[in-house]
Amino acid sequence: MSDLGKVRLRLPSSIKAGDVVRVRCLVIHPMERIERDRAGTIVDKKYRYIDRVTVTYLGKTVASFDTTQSVSENPIFAFTFTATGPGPLAVTFHDTHGATYEGRAEVRLG
Amino acid sequence: MAQRRGLTRRAVLGVLGTAGVTAAAGVTLAPRAAGAQALGRNEPVEAALRRLFGGRAMQDGSALIKLGIPQIAENGASVPVSVEVDAPMTPESYVRHIYLVADKNRIPIVARATLTPDSGQAYVAANIRLGETGDVRAVVEQSDGTLLQVRRAVTVTVGGCGG
Numbered sequence: 001m002s003d004l005g006k007v008r009l010r011l012p013s014s015i016k017a018g019d020v021v022r023v024r025c026l027v028i029h030p031m032e033r034i035e036r037d038r039a040g041t042i043v044d045k046k047y048r049y050i051d052r053v054t055v056t057y058l059g060k061t062v063a064s065f066d067t068t069q070s071v072s073e074n075p076i077f078a079f080t081f082t083a084t085g086p087g088p089l090a091v092t093f094h095d096t097h098g099a100t101y102e103g104r105a106e107v108r109l110g
Numbered sequence: 111m112a113q114r115r116g117l118t119r120r121a122v123l124g125v126l127g128t129a130g131v132t133a134a135a136g137v138t139l140a141p142r143a144a145g146a147q148a149l150g151r152n153e154p155v156e157a158a159l160r161r162l163f164g165g166r167a168m169q170d171g172s173a174l175i176k177l178g179i180p181q182i183a184e185n186g187a188s189v190p191v192s193v194e195v196d197a198p199m200t201p202e203s204y205v206r207h208i209y210l211v212a213d214k215n216r217i218p219i220v221a222r223a224t225l226t227p228d229s230g231q232a233y234v235a236a237n238i239r240l241g242e243t244g245d246v247r248a249v250v251e252q253s254d255g256t257l258l259q260v261r262r263a264v265t266v267t268v269g270g271c272g273g
Contacts, residue, residue, distance in 0.1 A: 024235075033271060034216065034217075042152070051149070051150075060228065063229050063234075065222065065234075066222045067150075067220070068149055068220060068221065069217050070219070070221075070239050070271070071220060071221055071239065074237075076236065076237045077234070077235065077236050079223070079234050080229050080233045081228060081230055082228055082230035
């Protein structure tokens, strides 16, 4: 669990102004699934999973995801954004226990 | 008198409308919107679709939506899904939401992506869980409210949902 919350972003090596850029991101997270007891009843507890992912580029939200427990453990998400200038791209993951994990990349045009 | 009342009502509605738009904008900015909590529920897929879309008609989106998912998923714990919509992404007309739905999962709504014209293209991908063999669908909601859907049957060798 020591890797919990580790985020990796993958961008193309070369980005030109105006490109629609595809980004893949990965976060290490258990995404706890529903548990049942012997009788088959759902264990009532606060399951820990990521329920919100936001993507900001140059400080503006370009895309977001609302997610449920039907998303895999160590989830991978991909999305696109239009590269209009150099600056930060940040992906923030929020889980149901209140933790947030962030991955950042510096977009350079060239 | 009747006319005056009509005008007042309109003015009130106008103000409410603006407030609604502001609230909606707030949701995209506020990272933890209340709606996110209610997205995933243990319910049949029909109930989930009714809850999210009411009785709104869904058109067949197979001409526009490319749903990429393996026909046979050996491991249901992690199945790669991608959705690409052949639609413009301009402030006038864009793809606002892409929903991923796994019909047979106990929590059928997998994810809802919210896009903006700045996304540049309506494309999202994710790794999802599939509990058992069944349909996976992508439901696309455009900025004018049009709903499009495609579905693909996926055979799951080992289910990955547990619970």
